[in-house]
Amino acid sequence: MKLYYSPGACSLASHIVLEEAGVAYSAEKVNLREKQTESGADYLAITPRGAVPALALDGGEVLTEGVAIMQYVMDSAKPGALPAAGTLGRARLQEALNYVATEVHKTYSPLFRGLEGAAKEAQLALLDARLKVIEDRLADGRAFLTGAAFTPADAYLFTVTNWSRPMGHDLSRFPRIEALRARIAERPSVQAAMKAEGLLK
Structure with missing residues (x-):
């Protein structure tokens, strides 16, 4: 997994949760003004919203919205760490x-x-x-x-x-x-x- 973030932005919450989950991941900084990643990639090609966070999954899909990312990370990496669905x-x-x-x-x-x-x-x-x-x-x-x-x-x-x-x-x-x-x-x-x-x- 790769987290796209901007320092101190709302993506920090997803960054914290990735660390909390103990999952293997990489992280790449995004210049939100230029819509370019630190490695020079076009961020709008990664997520047309152009906002952080975005989480590139190992299967090639990209998940956006921090609330979704944080729950997905915990549910997939540490099943049972969060309350079960439906409770x-x-x-x-x-x-x-x-x-x-x-x-x-x-x-x-x-x-x-x-x-x-x-x-x-x-x-x-x-x-x-x-x-x-x-x-x-x-x-x-x-x-x-x-x-x-x-x-x-x-x-x-x-x-x-x-x-x-x-x-x-x-x-x-x-x-x-x-x-x-x-x-x-x-x-x-x-x-x-x-x-x-x-x-x-």
Whole structure:
């Protein structure tokens, strides 16, 4: 398998999960502006969407969308590591993944486009409201987003909340999320993926 990624982008979550699964894989950096891989390949020929992550499978197919990639990797490499399909546990995992994807990730996205003034303040207020839902969910003392076990949803939340600091967004209002981030950051899989992407020395 080969992961196509951009350092620190949402593809970091898939990178973390590949490390967590202990699966053999390679990774290639993508210049998203030029739509070219580090080896000089046309990235649009790999995935017409031109976005990361993309996972080239050994059989020649390419899987896109981080939520799909992360579940596929864990299900195929470590069967039973995630809750089984059809269980409430799996539904809770998909609930968390979809919330991070559609409510948190997509609320950060406009901030990359240089919002200023009132528009930026409104977007940050919306982001705070989305994060408060997670902060409140963690009030029951759970160790991770869906309970006692680390899942791809935690990798995804960690990845997107990494964007707060460079955007001038203060996460200190969410102490439970900050504590969760600290637990996630300690995982060897997270450190390995971040080092591979040049995000840690």
